[in-house]
Amino acid sequence: MTLDTTPFADSSLDACIDRCCPVPIPQRGSLADLLELLGSPAGARGSVPESIPLALWRVPQHAALVHEGSRGRSIYVVRHGFFKRSKTLEDGYEQVLSFMQAGEILCFEALHNGVQPASLVALETSSVYVLPVAELNSLHLRCPQLAEALQRALSRQLLHATESVEMMAAVSSEVRIARFLMWWSSRMAAMGQSPRRLRLRMCRRDIASLLGVAHETVSRSLTSLSEEGLLRVSNRDVEILDMDHLHARARCTRSPGTCDKERREPRLATPEALQHRSADAVM
Amino acid sequence: MTLDTTPFADSSLDACIDRCCPVPIPQRGSLADLLELLGSPAGARGSVPESIPLALWRVPQHAALVHEGSRGRSIYVVRHGFFKRSKTLEDGYEQVLSFMQAGEILCFEALHNGVQPASLVALETSSVYVLPVAELNSLHLRCPQLAEALQRALSRQLLHATESVEMMAAVSSEVRIARFLMWWSSRMAAMGQSPRRLRLRMCRRDIASLLGVAHETVSRSLTSLSEEGLLRVSNRDVEILDMDHLHARARCTRSPGTCDKERREPRLATPEALQHRSADAVM
DNA sequence: CGCGGAGTTGAAGCGTTTCAAACGGGGTGG
DNA sequence: CCACCCCGTTTGAAACGCTTCAACTCCGCG
Numbered sequence A, B: 001m002t003l004d005t006t007p008f009a010d011s012s013l014d015a016c017i018d019r020c021c022p023v024p025i026p027q028r029g030s031l032a033d034l035l036e037l038l039g040s041p042a043g044a045r046g047s048v049p050e051s052i053p054l055a056l057w058r059v060p061q062h063a064a065l066v067h068e069g070s071r072g073r074s075i076y077v078v079r080h081g082f083f084k085r086s087k088t089l090e091d092g093y094e095q096v097l098s099f100m101q102a103g104e105i106l107c108f109e110a111l112h113n114g115v116q117p118a119s120l121v122a123l124e125t126s127s128v129y130v131l132p133v134a135e136l137n138s139l140h141l142r143c144p145q146l147a148e149a150l151q152r153a154l155s156r157q158l159l160h161a162t163e164s165v166e167m168m169a170a171v172s173s174e175v176r177i178a179r180f181l182m183w184w185s186s187r188m189a190a191m192g193q194s195p196r197r198l199r200l201r202m203c204r205r206d207i208a209s210l211l212g213v214a215h216e217t218v219s220r221s222l223t224s225l226s227e228e229g230l231l232r233v234s235n236r237d238v239e240i241l242d243m244d245h246l247h248a249r250a251r252c253t254r255s256p257g258t259c260d261k262e263r264r265e266p267r268l269a270t271p272e273a274l275q276h277r278s279a280d281a282v283m
Numbered sequence C: 001c002g003c004g005g006a007g008t009t010g011a012a013g014c015g016t017t018t019c020a021a022a023c024g025g026g027g028t029g030g
Numbered sequence D: 001c002c003a004c005c006c007c008g009t010t011t012g013a014a015a016c017g018c019t020t021c022a023a024c025t026c027c028g029c030g
Helices: A012-016 A031-037 A133-142 A144-168 A173-190 A204-211 A215-227 A243-250 A271-282 B012-016 B031-037 B133-142 B144-168 B173-190 B204-211 B215-227 B243-251 B271-282
Strands: A055-059 A064-066 A074-088 A094-100 A119-132 A197-199 A231-234 A237-240 B055-059 B064-066 B074-088 B094-100 B119-132 B197-199 B231-234 B237-240
Touching: A031 A074, A031 A144, A055 A074, A074 A133, A074 A204, A094 A144, A094 A204, A094 B144, A119 A133, A133 A144, A144 A173, A144 A204, A144 B094, A144 B144, A173 A197, A173 A204, A173 A215, A173 A237, A173 A243, A204 A215, A215 A231, B031 B074, B031 B144, B055 B074, B074 B133, B074 B204, B094 B144, B094 B204, B119 B133, B133 B144, B144 B173, B144 B204, B173 B197, B173 B204, B173 B215, B173 B237, B173 B243, B204 B215, B215 B231
Parallel strands: none
Antiparallel strands: A055 A119, A064 A119, A074 A094, A074 A119, A197 A237, A231 A237, B055 B119, B064 B119, B074 B094, B074 B119, B197 B237, B231 B237
16 A cells, blocks of 8 residues: 555666666565465454565566566566466467456465466566565465465466466457457456556457467457447557457357347447446346 | 276176166275376375365266356366366257366366366276365365376366367368377377277267367378378277377378378388388478 | 267368558667 | 658458258167
């Protein structure tokens, strides 16, 4: 809480290392802040030992927090910012695996054999708490609340992995895009931001890689959804105009034709369509 | 270890409850067995308190271990057997999310809000260790090795989730099937079984649901791969004949045509093709 | 024996990929 | 400061692959 305002020292020194490696932030994080970030209930954060030092790192935009194949000696908790987790395949194709936001645990997968299975790149200037694996046990002993919070955060992490599978399992690419937008929207809502105004941090190619479609298809699906009046797309800013119908589209399991066939006809958001929204939301 | 032989009491009583709910197994599990199952190094299992009781449940084939939406009061560790994790969508479509095998942790996702996000059905008669969430903390205190083993198993679990994304991210459905088979093969190898002789426990529809394709496409891709000489398919038994080429096919990131174009021509496993295998394996 | 589910195969429609071209914006260098 | 280039994005057209619907076989089961 005390770090919410201007957590980064925007000195001239920062400018010259902007595209380099992550660097420690002068201010150190607080354990209470980390617990709140992980979603620990406020009541459980009363008697937190403040003496425990916590490293807080700054990760400039486009900088890699970890490289695929490197040794994994720490786990991280995103304090704020945005990360892309990806793998580079043998033929040079970059396979995006997930996008990670504030409150999420990074690099826990590397724990079981000590090797990072994927790279992590900050898509905007970000900051992460650093928890060295070697210190995890002593941390858990000195602060049981942290152990519990990490456990619950890991549980959430597994749930997020499930959501990725649900996104990608849609047969129609348009439905995949719709699910991706709904997923993003719910993430924004969970972070206390507007679920309607989405600012995509990644390029179309990254979305396409995650969803397993061509990047042109992402573009086409977005324009198609916007022509139906469900979205307004401007570069990487997406505004959801019709949340109900977008949600209905995201639920489609079969080919786009068989679901909401009649709704796909109106290519403009007519006043009539607006009136139907509340009624359709009930079903 | 002591339970490896005939862990199930195949009495006549079992027959009548075969399609019902999971039931506790007369024999209780041992902590050392659980630790080995989770992949804990043998050296760390010396001083394990044997007095701690561990519940071991039997789950008959086709029985549900947990139902979507129910309360999650326990986590489970698959002792042996095979589970399908799935969600039933509003329109009745069953979305398969993953398949879980021995050593994997089930229902950890339910920990953070207490509700099961998906159902778990045993695809063959299985058994699971039951760890009530309420007892987890005391278990960790009484046996730190278990806490560490669970942590590493969770790390592995997150890695498995990543593998699912990699499977589904392939654009071509044939590549998805190839990746699915390779994934299954590596699982078999990790369990000490043959990586070439695969016995699929699920129907084509379940595979199709997981991979996001039509179930006819699964059938077609399997016959296509077998016509190329990479597989031999007989119902749910799949034998991998050409592991190298199947692996190469699984790595394809683009349309099937652009990758290994020349290799797809021979529709029969000619002796010539067999000679090429070892040479191709180097690249 | 008949039934239903799982699996396979065929044919037609169409959605997606691919290649190609054009546009726009942000950055760099002149 | 502008021009330029590069990259991300969009759109078009054609080929391809997938879905869909259909028919059929096989197998287990009542």
